[in-house]
Amino acid sequence: MSAPMTGRKAFLQMLWSDNPVFCQILGICSALAVTNRVVNTLVMGLGLIFATALGTLTVSLLRDITPRRVRMMTQILIIAAYVIIVKLFLDAFLPDISKQLGAYVGLIITNCIIMGRCEAFAAQNKPWPSFLDGAGAGIGYTLVLLVIALVREPLGMGTLCNVPIMPAWWTPWNLMIIAPGGFFMLATLVWIIRSRGAAAPGARAS
Amino acid sequence: MRERLHVIGFMLVMTIVFGGMVATVNAFLKERIERNRKVASYRAILEAFGTLKVDDERGAIEIVELYEKSVRQEGVDTDALFVLSSEPRKQAFYLVGDAYWGPLKGVMAVDLDTKKVLGIAFIDHTETPGLGARIDEPEFRNQFPGLSYAKKKTDGERLTFVASGTANSDEQQVDMITGATETSRALAKIIQRNLTAFLEKAGVE
DSSP states (O other): OOSOOOHHHHHHHHHTTTOTTTTSOOSHHHHHHSTTSHHHHHHHHHHHHHHHHHHHHHHHHTTTTSOGGGHHHHHHHHHHHHHHHHHHHHHHHOHHHHHHHGGGTGGGGGOHHHHHHIIIIITTSOHHHHHHHHHHHHHHHHHHHHHHHHHHHHHHHSEETTEEOSOTTOOOOGGGTSHHHHHHHHHHHHHHHHHTTOOOTTOSOO | OHHHHHHHHHHHHHHHHHHHHHHHHHHHHHHHHHHHHHHHHHHHHHHHHTSSOTTOOOOHHHHHHHHHHHEEEESOGGGOEEEETTOTTEEEEEEEEEOSSSEEEEEEEEETTTTEEEEEEEEEOOOOTTTGGGGGSHHHHTTSTTOBOOOOOTTSOSSEEESTTOOOGGGTEEEOOTTOHHHHHHHHHHHHHHHHHHHHHTTOO
């Protein structure tokens, strides 16, 4: 086993060299579904950052007393609790956005990124680095999704943050609103980033 | 055996702790969430009548006030009828049914004298964001105000959903949403069923 990861290093890796979306290719379905609007993407991202950071922190705090056989059950329980709390807050304070995000907030529970960070990092590392790793994963995810949304919303709906920005003669590209448009945008982004030499999965030293 | 007990005990404690955490947050926010639901319902009814514009920025309290001033409810639950107090021939009813992905609940308001739709609004549905969920958008909903429902077509249908861009409002037609065919079809059926039931109750042919 190599030297323990510092929190700062873990955080920074999550943003670029081991980014959950374009390096590990995780969290894809929500990446496709919510990115047709920037505001929704932002809210979704914040919810995920909250759930992931607190989830990894909690898993790490409990790592020494969690029996190995129920490791995953415990992780799901913790993640589910935080995600439900996010949903409750959204329903209470941002009901319109909550309605637009629909099932995808609840689906954060099944998002591979969170379970991945809990299992691959938080279960073996100290609380503060785990928190930073989780927060970094969430932020890395959110940044990638924002880039995609910043292209999909203007092209697909003619608006940015629900403010019309395209000139009157612009015909919205319906393709950008539906899932295949998200696929194309994501694939294009991964291609561009990988050809700039960014890490492929497995490049991160364990 | 000892280990097994430890595992079970651990899971029990975890469940109680985290379940308790969620339950506590829920208890604090329950009232607010309920109020949001009520306001969403009122807003939909007011929007269907046209009393409230789609992008109206009024807050929750004002909406409740406006609703209590303008609308009278007759009947309860899904059979409820909403009457505009100032013009009782303008009435609204719930649109309830199964859309493509799950249950849908909305409101449709009509003018019984002119036999035209006043508007449509949605309270709850689980259609795909960006696709079926676009029924919420002004572009789709704005097809309904002023749309006649007077003529009953050969198959009993009043409002027909047709391919996007080809709708003729004189023929009582509505544009479907591109990429959301199933949601559009399901909505057409829901509207047909609820509109027919409402007209029967109102004593219209």
